[in-house]
Structure formats: C-alpha cells, structure tokens
Amino acid sequence: MAGRLAAELIARGxxxxxxxxxxxxxxxxxxxxxTPAGAACKACTARQRAGSCAHCGVVKPLxxxxxxxxxxxERCRRHHRGQRECGICGKTTPIAVRARDGSPDICANxxxxxxxxxxxxxxxxxxxxxxxxxxVCPSCxxxxxxxxxxxxxxxxxxxxxxxxxxxxxxxxxxxxxxGPCSACGQVRRLVAPPGPHASTCAGxxxxxxxxxxxxxxxxxxxxxxxxCERCSLRRRAxxxxxxxxxxxxxxxxxVFEAICTARVPKSALNWxxxxxxxxxxxxxxxxxxxxxxxxxxxxxxxRAADFLRHMLTVxxxxxxxxxxxxxxGQWAGxxxxxxxxxxxRQVARAYATWQVMRRLRASAGRAARPRxxxxxxxxxxxxxxxxxxxxxxxxxxxAVCGQxxxxxxxxxxxxACQVRDFLSWAAAHGHCQHFTLPAxxxxxxxxxxxEQRWALAARLLHDDTLDPTDRAAGCLVLLYGQQLSRxxxxxxxxxTTRADTVHVCLGDHDVPVPExxxxxxxxxxxxxxxxxxxxxxxxxxxxxxxxxxxxxITASRLGQRLxxxxxxxxxxRRAALTDLAAQLPSAxxxxxxGLAPNTAVHWMRQAGGDWSRYAAELAQxxxxxx
Amino acid sequence: MACCPxxxxxxxxxxxxxxxxxxxxxxxAAGVAALPAVVAAAAVDAVITSPAVLRALSGAxxxxxxxxxHGRGRWPGDWPPS
Numbered sequence: 001m002a003g004r005l006a007a008e009l010i011a012r013g014x015x016x017x018x019x020x021x022x023x024x025x026x027x028x029x030x031x032x033x034x035t036p037a038g039a040a041c042k043a044c045t046a047r048q049r050a051g052s053c054a055h056c057g058v059v060k061p062l063x064x065x066x067x068x069x070x071x072x073x074e075r076c077r078r079h080h081r082g083q084r085e086c087g088i089c090g091k092t093t094p095i096a097v098r099a100r101d102g103s104p105d106i107c108a109n110x111x112x113x114x115x116x117x118x119x120x121x122x123x124x125x126x127x128x129x130x131x132x133x134x135x136v137c138p139s140c141x142x143x144x145x146x147x148x149x150x151x152x153x154x155x156x157x158x159x160x161x162x163x164x165x166x167x168x169x170x171x172x173x174x175x176x177x178x179g180p181c182s183a184c185g186q187v188r189r190l191v192a193p194p195g196p197h198a199s200t201c202a203g204x205x206x207x208x209x210x211x212x213x214x215x216x217x218x219x220x221x222x223x224x225x226x227x228c229e230r231c232s233l234r235r236r237a238x239x240x241x242x243x244x245x246x247x248x249x250x251x252x253x254x255v256f257e258a259i260c261t262a263r264v265p266k267s268a269l270n271w272x273x274x275x276x277x278x279x280x281x282x283x284x285x286x287x288x289x290x291x292x293x294x295x296x297x298x299x300x301x302x303r304a305a306d307f308l309r310h311m312l313t314v315x316x317x318x319x320x321x322x323x324x325x326x327x328x329g330q331w332a333g334x335x336x337x338x339x340x341x342x343x344x345r346q347v348a349r350a351y352a353t354w355q356v357m358r359r360l361r362a363s364a365g366r367a368a369r370p371r372x373x374x375x376x377x378x379x380x381x382x383x384x385x386x387x388x389x390x391x392x393x394x395x396x397x398x399a400v401c402g403q404x405x406x407x408x409x410x411x412x413x414x415x416a417c418q419v420r421d422f423l424s425w426a427a428a429h430g431h432c433q434h435f436t437l438p439a440x441x442x443x444x445x446x447x448x449x450x451e452q453r454w455a456l457a458a459r460l461l462h463d464d465t466l467d468p469t470d471r472a473a474g475c476l477v478l479l480y481g482q483q484l485s486r487x488x489x490x491x492x493x494x495x496t497t498r499a500d501t502v503h504v505c506l507g508d509h510d511v512p513v514p515e516x517x518x519x520x521x522x523x524x525x526x527x528x529x530x531x532x533x534x535x536x537x538x539x540x541x542x543x544x545x546x547x548x549x550x551x552x553i554t555a556s557r558l559g560q561r562l563x564x565x566x567x568x569x570x571x572x573r574r575a576a577l578t579d580l581a582a583q584l585p586s587a588x589x590x591x592x593x594g595l596a597p598n599t600a601v602h603w604m605r606q607a608g609g610d611w612s613r614y615a616a617e618l619a620q621x622x623x624x625x626x
Numbered sequence: 627m628a629c630c631p632x633x634x635x636x637x638x639x640x641x642x643x644x645x646x647x648x649x650x651x652x653x654x655a656a657g658v659a660a661l662p663a664v665v666a667a668a669a670v671d672a673v674i675t676s677p678a679v680l681r682a683l684s685g686a687x688x689x690x691x692x693x694x695x696h697g698r699g700r701w702p703g704d705w706p707p708s
Contacts, residue, residue, distance in 0.1 A: 001683045012668065014660060
C-alpha cells in the first residue's frame, strides 16, 4: 500500500520520490516485503527464506508449515494437499477439475484445455478462453519478456535473480555452471558474484545452497523429485528392469550399468520414457518376452528390437550374432517366397541357399569384421528373382530360356547384368542352358582435382570448429586414400603414439601421421564421440563408434557426414591414391595402405608412374651387391 | 454526538477519527512528495479503498515515516512474521 501511494504521488508529479524497487532484483511496481537486507519482492524474499524442507530435505524456498508445524517447500505442499483418484488415469493425484454433472475428477496431468480456433495463429488446438470470442492457444498466449541479465536477449524470464531476469537457457546453464571455487578451490556450482562471471561457490559466498540432488548431493539442474539427471536415470532404470520387485535380475545387471553410465543422462531418460526399445526391455525383465534373438526377430518394431539386441549383446545377455548375415537370410526368404511358379521358386531358393548365402557365410567366417558386406549378395538374389519374374510374365520356363531371351533381359536396364551369377550357377546345375553374358562394365569414375583435395584437407586440418570425427575421417580419405568401409571399422588400437609421433596402422606397417592430424586422432580417442547412445559401453574399441551399442559407425553414415562438408569419398579417394601412386612404388603403397598388390599396380598405372626399375635403382643407390 | 478535537464527528465512543487519520496522511504525503495538499489528497483517495487500508497505511507510516521515500517498511503480512 505504501508502494501504491508512492506510485500515485509520483504519477501526480512528485519529483522527490522514486519508485520503490526490490533491493535484490531491482524490479519496481510490485509488492515489496521487508527483509533484513531491505525491501524485496516476493520471489526474492522466498529465496532468502530458503531452508531444508522437512519432507523432501531439499534446501529451497519454504512455502508453509505442515500439520506438525514443520516447514515444507511448495512442491511438498502441493504433493500433500488433498488428493483424489483421477477418473481418467486412475492415479491418486492432485485434482485440477472437480467432478461435476456426472463427469469425474480430472487430475492435472489428464486435464486438457478445451479446443478452439486460436484467434492469433488460426489453428484448431487447445486454447485458453475457448468459450469467448478470442480464444488463444498456449503458444500464442502473450508472455512477459525482459532483457536477460546474462545474455541480453529479450526473452521470457525463467527466474529473477539478484543480477536481474534470467532467460531459460541462461538459467539452465547457470545451474550447471561448475568449476573450481576461487575461495575454497572445490569444484562446485559457481554463483557469486551474480552473473556469467561467477567464481565463488554458494558456501563461500554465504548464500543458501539450492538445487542439490537429494541422492548424491551434487549441485546440478535437478530432473525430478529433487534428484539430478544421473540419479533419476538410475532410479528409473532400476524401476524398469526390476519389474516392480525392486531387484534386478542378475543377467540384466550389465544392461542396467550400461544404461546408468550413459554419456548423456537426459538422452537415456528420454529413451527409457518413450522408446519402444524400453518397452521391450521391460517385457524381457518381467519375463513376458524371452531374451532371445528369435523373439526380437519376430517383433514387429524392427528398429527398436535391433537397438535392444545390440544393447543386450554388449551387456552379455544375448550371444553375439552376425546381424547382417541373419538379416540377409530373412530378406532372401521373403523375396524368394514371392517368386512364381513353384519350380522357379525352388531354383531361386537353391541358388540363394547354396550359392549366395554359402558364399556369404564363408566370407564372414574368413575375416572377422564388425559387419559382413551383404550388398553384393542382395543384388544377386534380387536380380535372380527379377529375372525369374520376367520370364514368368512372358510364359517362358527357365529350362527352355534361350540366349535371345537372356539378351532381351539384358536390354531392360544396366542392373540386369547382375543376373550373370545366377545364370552361371543355374547352367552349371542343369537348370538351364549355358549363356554368353558380358560382365558388367566397371567405370573408373571421376577424381577430385589436387587443388580441391588440398583445399579440403587444409580445412579439415585447421578448422577447429569441425567435429573431430569428420576431420579424422575426411583426412584418412583425402590423405591416405582409405575406403569409408575401412575407416568406419578402424579401432583405437590402430592409432599409437611413439616418441611423440602418432602412428596409424592402415596396412602391414605403422605410418607416421603429421600434425595436426595426429592431434585430431588422439583427441578423438581421448574424448570419444559425443553422441554415443544409451546402452553403449563406456569404452569402445572403435575409433568411430556408431549409434548402435557396441557397433562402429556405418560407412554410409560416415559418407553422409563427409558429403555435408563437400567431401565426396570416392572422388577424394581416387585423387589421393593417384597422387600417392605417382610418388611410391606399388609394393610400398600396398603395404602401407593395406591395398591388394594388383590394386596398387592398377593405381600406379592410373597415375602414369613406372616403378619397374625401382628395385634396381635402389640397389644401385645403396651399393647393394648382387 | 461525540467529536474529535478537530471537530469531526466520531462513529463511536472508542473509535479514533478516520477523517483526522486521512488528513494526517495527506499532510504527510504532501510533505514527503513536495506536492500541493489537493494533489496529495487525490493520490491518497486513490489508494485508500477502505477504512482498514487507511488504518494499516497510517500505522505503517507512523512506525516508519520514511517509508514513502525509501519504499520499505513493515506492514501487515511483512516478513519475518512477528
């Protein structure tokens, strides 16, 4: 009232009075309350009244006293006030709308605003003032903005602190602002002096410590029920995996730890909250879904099931399985089922089983790779099925198919020549006659110019704003001519440091890596990739870990990332290998870069180099005796 | 009818005079704000919505005469609760 009177006097021309303002946040024109530090607004007064809540134990502004006279916070006050059973969700929670005229009580979570056409945006959505002539949706509802005391942007304030209003991004950042306190040296949240340049913790500044986790005591942005994100994640993961019993099955303990040690707890919390994979995991924990590959194969949500499969494999719940091989077998079965007539289907099945898949299994068994390359097998099976369907549409059985029919098929498109493998196999097994089919022409493709290559390499080497993943992968393409599929499956053990020099092993020998590429590689190993997802192991053997737990990034994804930066892997690789082949003999090139000898010779010829006298010249130079 | 020393009629035998309280408030406000009494009276009348408000405001200004100048003071509902 005194403030209102002062405002009225000022409005009527008083030059001696000044508007009363909060001594802490500086806001004027609002009711002020007397505090030991001077007049303060309601929010600042509440902040000064921070204490330990008798119910939740969190130090925060206290709202009132409970029935026993103990002081409690606003959250606990709301939690303990009258609660009834919601007529929609059935939970006993605070009620937003009381039961009336036959409609049940509705809790705050179930209550929805009435829908209307928003008078601002024109969309039909939930609106305030829906019954009036000017409904406004929550997005269009006006919000008071103010200049943020930290960033200066004019945004709705999330809090009003002594330094002034603070917008939501700055508020979140300030709660997470941790560092060594200039007074005590401990790594804590820095709060004083107010503002982005705070250097002292609350304890040393004599300010009540707020927003501390009730479980681990860390000063951080709290997520739920007075707990930080990490403690909330552990609590929710335990809840999910224990199926309400409180005890996690022993075989799922590895998965539990993998979830709890997620690099980004918020991301893992979102995964637990709304992913189908989490639903599957809960079903497995409760025993309603068996923890087997077959059960996951049969699930309709394939991506969620695959993600969970990798998580369970890393956690030791499921045995490792060649997923690409298994997936190709399933895909081949579905493709062959559509082949008509039955005789052709039988031939196609025999081809897929005894030629393509057998070859694929042998290939997978020979070389231990994180992924078996199945694209060629896919193309062969698809070509066989398409060819048989084409014959069927013309009423020609495979047994009587002639060279003219095969030629007509080859004329249908450039991919038709993929049928060569099938027809060779079918002729060898007496299903048809022998055909003369040309091999698919191999195009050499274009190479990036050396100027383009060096410009891109210079950007990758010196632009610190780029992601280390892109920098390292791009340099391996442009400087060492590596294929994306090989880069994607590189392990951290391929990068070593000896005598302050970083070496990378691409073939039989370690290759010294010049700076700053060495720094980029070591930084990549040290920091890892930031987006490793939920359930990924804390330490990955892969230099480029992927999104799937325990798996490296895929070559296609790596290619997409490089394409965004203007790097086209095939053109860049050709340019690099052409340059290197012109400088090195093919044998050295093959050893250093892990190329097949014939491939190295091919690149040498492409580069126009002639190293046929290299050995003789070397012997002569070093005075070797025959 | 009982009157106050200024001649205002009193509503009851034990009740202080509201008109005297308002006059005192106007004088105080005019002095602090350096405004004519008429202008201060208009401001006071805009704020005083009930006798209870007048009593509370008079009490608060009586306890802390500098409240208007400094924008601080103690009035019902102040923290800490007494």
